Amino acid sequence: MELIELKNICKTYYMGDIDVPVLKGITISISKGEFVALMGASGSGKSTLMNILGCLDHPTSGEYWLEEREISKVSADERANLRNHKIGFVFQNFNLLARTSALENVMMPLSYTREHLSDKEVKRRAEELLNRVGLGDRMHHEPSELSGGQQQRVAVARSLINRPSVLFADEPTGNLDSKTSEEVLAMFKQLNVEEGITVIIVTHDPNVARHTQRQIRIHDGLIVDGQTSQGGSQ
Amino acid sequence: MRLFRVMRILRTALRAIRKNPMRTALTMLGIIIGVGAVIAMMEIGSGSSDAIAKTIARMGANTLLVLPGAATSGGIGFGAGSSMTLTPQDCDAIIRDCPAVKSAAPLVRARGQAVYQDRNWVPMSIYGTTADYLSVRDWTDLSQGDVFTDKDVRNSTKVCLIGQTIARELFQGVSPIGKEMRVLNISFKVVGVLSSKGANMMGMDQDDIILAPWTTIKFRVGASSSTSTGSTTSSTTSTTSSPSQLYPNSQTSLYPVPSDTQAADNPQPVRFTNVDQIVAAANSTAEIPQAIDQITALLRERHRIRDPKDDDFNIRNMTEMTNALSSTTTLMTKLLLAVALISLIVGGVGIMNIMLVSVTERTREIGLRMAVGARAKDILRQFLIEAVVLCLAGGILGIILGCGGSYLITRFLRWPTETSVPAIVASVFVSASVGIIFGYYPAWKASRLDPIEALRYE
Ligand SMILES: Nc1ncnc2c1ncn2[C@@H]1O[C@H](COP(=O)(O)OP(=O)(O)OP(=O)(O)O)[C@@H](O)[C@H]1O
Ligand SMILES: [Mg+2]
Numbered sequence: 001m002e003l004i005e006l007k008n009i010c011k012t013y014y015m016g017d018i019d020v021p022v023l024k025g026i027t028i029s030i031s032k033g034e035f036v037a038l039m040g041a042s043g044s045g046k047s048t049l050m051n052i053l054g055c056l057d058h059p060t061s062g063e064y065w066l067e068e069r070e071i072s073k074v075s076a077d078e079r080a081n082l083r084n085h086k087i088g089f090v091f092q093n094f095n096l097l098a099r100t101s102a103l104e105n106v107m108m109p110l111s112y113t114r115e116h117l118s119d120k121e122v123k124r125r126a127e128e129l130l131n132r133v134g135l136g137d138r139m140h141h142e143p144s145e146l147s148g149g150q151q152q153r154v155a156v157a158r159s160l161i162n163r164p165s166v167l168f169a170d171e172p173t174g175n176l177d178s179k180t181s182e183e184v185l186a187m188f189k190q191l192n193v194e195e196g197i198t199v200i201i202v203t204h205d206p207n208v209a210r211h212t213q214r215q216i217r218i219h220d221g222l223i224v225d226g227q228t229s230q231g232g233s234q
Numbered sequence: 235m236r237l238f239r240v241m242r243i244l245r246t247a248l249r250a251i252r253k254n255p256m257r258t259a260l261t262m263l264g265i266i267i268g269v270g271a272v273i274a275m276m277e278i279g280s281g282s283s284d285a286i287a288k289t290i291a292r293m294g295a296n297t298l299l300v301l302p303g304a305a306t307s308g309g310i311g312f313g314a315g316s317s318m319t320l321t322p323q324d325c326d327a328i329i330r331d332c333p334a335v336k337s338a339a340p341l342v343r344a345r346g347q348a349v350y351q352d353r354n355w356v357p358m359s360i361y362g363t364t365a366d367y368l369s370v371r372d373w374t375d376l377s378q379g380d381v382f383t384d385k386d387v388r389n390s391t392k393v394c395l396i397g398q399t400i401a402r403e404l405f406q407g408v409s410p411i412g413k414e415m416r417v418l419n420i421s422f423k424v425v426g427v428l429s430s431k432g433a434n435m436m437g438m439d440q441d442d443i444i445l446a447p448w449t450t451i452k453f454r455v456g457a458s459s460s461t462s463t464g465s466t467t468s469s470t471t472s473t474t475s476s477p478s479q480l481y482p483n484s485q486t487s488l489y490p491v492p493s494d495t496q497a498a499d500n501p502q503p504v505r506f507t508n509v510d511q512i513v514a515a516a517n518s519t520a521e522i523p524q525a526i527d528q529i530t531a532l533l534r535e536r537h538r539i540r541d542p543k544d545d546d547f548n549i550r551n552m553t554e555m556t557n558a559l560s561s562t563t564t565l566m567t568k569l570l571l572a573v574a575l576i577s578l579i580v581g582g583v584g585i586m587n588i589m590l591v592s593v594t595e596r597t598r599e600i601g602l603r604m605a606v607g608a609r610a611k612d613i614l615r616q617f618l619i620e621a622v623v624l625c626l627a628g629g630i631l632g633i634i635l636g637c638g639g640s641y642l643i644t645r646f647l648r649w650p651t652e653t654s655v656p657a658i659v660a661s662v663f664v665s666a667s668v669g670i671i672f673g674y675y676p677a678w679k680a681s682r683l684d685p686i687e688a689l690r691y692e
Pocket of ligand 2: 048170
């Protein structure tokens, strides 16, 4: 069985009397160790899909299997545990804690981890990750003292703190110049190749998508290309 | 392992609290003032209830009266204190053998006229007693002169102490010390003047008093310490001397002359010297029951009484006064508790209000924490601990404020205060509980948020 399997996922927002169907039956499977780009026009439902994949949101209907478990049947606490251990998530709008240093932001998920690491170990890991995203000299800066790109890199570092097996990144290079975005992508590639982490990124940029093995295209709530890994790459 | 976690949670709470110092301070203010006021009031309260206890003790609340039992003969009762069963030796034994008794003194009463030069006056009380009487009555500070001694008692010396009223009425500004005055036609040398005590609970002037060695009153003045004395002073023979009667005095006999009734009632000769009553003071109001028990046991043994029905003595205490004291204290405590409760509720509501605002304000933060793996109970715990830390910090500041305040009050207003450790310990617990009680709802509300909804919250 694949790492991720979506079976006919639908998501409809109910806004008063009007139903807004965003996802209209998504069926995809992603195997362990893949590096996937999710592409589509703005408003096509990429972030919505990512939230479902990240166990943050519930689909209206359909099945989502992650590591052979049907997520809608998993308890809220267990889902929190999955988000903490298995999944790294980079939000489109970073979502860093305001007035909190980059270092603390990166360390934060570890305070909800069941196996308890020593303070020293936690700090060491966070520093290592910040160095890796090139923010070794900005550790004690608060988000308001960082540029958009730097904030994005803090968010990436945070998503990696618990050594996830899947990384979801919603436009991780949206705010970065081409050089930094190359660096971040190279890092994702390295994580994918060296540590076997499955990486799924959302992007508009074909240059970014070119780094990946497979591109999934979503249009108007439906997958139009790249449904399976075989038929993916042109 | 657990410790790491607790430390981390505490640190997160402290960080959140530190982020908004002004608001934190204002939030805690309710608790600070509440706890501070309670501590200060408890300290002032226990200080002043000590002072009240002392005052009431001075008013005689700890005093016990031991009266002889009622004599009956031929079916005729003579009322309380009409038999002659108490001896000065009983009094010595009480002092010696009753640990709950602070001091005791025998009392012999007389009534009559006091004369100095051309003035005369009928004192309310003329008591024969020992120097211990003053300690029983908490009256040891004299305004002039000295107390008569045990030697004076043994030798029936004709010395006396006079109260302020007597000093005023008879001596009128002249120092009475060393002056000779006549009491019931016996010449007494004034050795001391008592300090002013004012009226007692019944409104009787307590300064209208002459105290002399009981042996002098009993044997030289010849107070009729017999069936007719007892608690009813009115029945005591009042000897008002007219000039023609000054010498010889019919009552100047060394030994008591039995009255007719007495002679009829007690055919046997009186073998011992009796006193009208014994006054004793318990160590404290709380020890009054023990003192009563000890005196009862002692006197039963000394008087060889087996059946409590046959008791030949009565012990009276100032129950009303003691009750007044204890009801004052309990009323005060209840009042303080009510004030404490109200102020802490007000403080708690303040905490709850701020915590609710904080939860709303930090909705996105909560969403994010949930998104990276915080469970509902982690969020609940975080906010609960924040509230408790706020309250505890407020409580500790309040304790410091309260202690400081009561110190300043002692220092500058000279009110008696007393550090109350139970109040401090209780304050810590109460402020923590306030944190839990009033922090629970906001924390629960936070934990119920949906991660994705919370992240979208603007
Ligand atoms: N909470 C919501 N309530 C109602 N409609 C929503 C909600 N969230 C998203 N939508 C709608 O769902 C559609 C898809 O949104 P989504 O954020 O998934 O787009 P996207 O593909 O990520 O776009 P972009 O590339 O701009 O980030 C949009 O039309 C949006 O209006
Ligand atoms: Mg999006």
